[in-house]
Amino acid sequence: MNQRPLSPHLTVYKLGYTMLLSGTHRITGLVASVGLLLFVWWLMALASGPDAYADAMKLLGSPFGRLVLAGFAFSVVYHFCNGIRHMLWDTGRGLERAQARRSAVVVVVAALLTTALVIWLGCAAMTNTGVP
């Protein structure tokens, strides 16, 4: 019983785009879960008062903070886009090889463009000077 093969196997397949996007969906989901903790921490700072909020924004606004936020932004956006793709598959649509390949391109392009937009708007929202 203990010798039965266990799913998922990560090492026995040649890396394809299907596997890459699927693995990225899982990893971005986990990263977004960590981002949820950061979001809650930020809300708690806001509820704690102006000083705690200023400290939190100072940390998030630092170069390292912005890098971390950009990573979380990409994770949430990618997981959002690819999640819609997964739910379309759940309805039985888009499962043909050519369709799946096309939707993969759409997801990656949409995720990258939206992440860039979120980073740009986020940087503008965090600075006093308006749009950088």
Added chain:
Amino acid sequence: MSLRSPLGRVLGRGSSGEGVHHWWVQRVTAIALIPLLLWFGGSILSLPLHSYEAVRGWLGQPWVALLTILLLFTLVWHSKLGVEVVIEDYAHGGAKTTLLLLSAFIHVLAGAAGIFAVLMLALA
């Protein structure tokens, strides 16, 4: 020929004892998160985030606070289900149980803290 008992077949709950409930709630929360995240993301990015007064004033409004609480509740639920699937795939035995418990506790703490923070702002 099926090896499943007639009772097992009619209950339709599979080996986990809960049928497709976990899978289904993962999708229901995902669908709910589409409008919630679009609304919250669009709103938060158009706020002057450096201003405590502006963010607080926005989040303290009744509808904003309510929708943010729903967002937090749905995010935590969706995240808990997703993390559970990952743990069940890669951890086994005692480690699996420990990690599942840890994940449950952290998710409940995160959800409670987030909702509590929004209520503090909205009801102050």
